Amino acid sequence: MSESAKRILVIEDDLSILTGLSMNLKFEGYDVLQAQDGKVGLQRILDDAPDLVVLDLMLPGLNGYEVLKELRE
Numbered sequence: 001m002s003e004s005a006k007r008i009l010v011i012e013d014d015l016s017i018l019t020g021l022s023m024n025l026k027f028e029g030y031d032v033l034q035a036q037d038g039k040v041g042l043q044r045i046l047d048d049a050p051d052l053v054v055l056d057l058m059l060p061g062l063n064g065y066e067v068l069k070e071l072r073e
Contacts, residue, residue: 009050011041038062
């Protein structure tokens with residue numbers, strides 16, 4: 001990946017969806033980060049500051065709504 005590639009964090013607990021989406025985004029030139037639950041996803045947002053987050057709502061740990069609430073606070 002080039003240094004100018006935009007970073008996208010995909011937070012999705014279904015491994016087949018996570019893998020497929022990540023592969024397609026990488027193919028399009030994006031640097032893709034992954035998380036499979038809300039708590040890890042929230043931490044990755046705070047630590048890695050991605051340019052975009054693709055957030056599933058039905059997640060283990062913290063659901064997508066709870067992740068958004070934590071980010072807004």
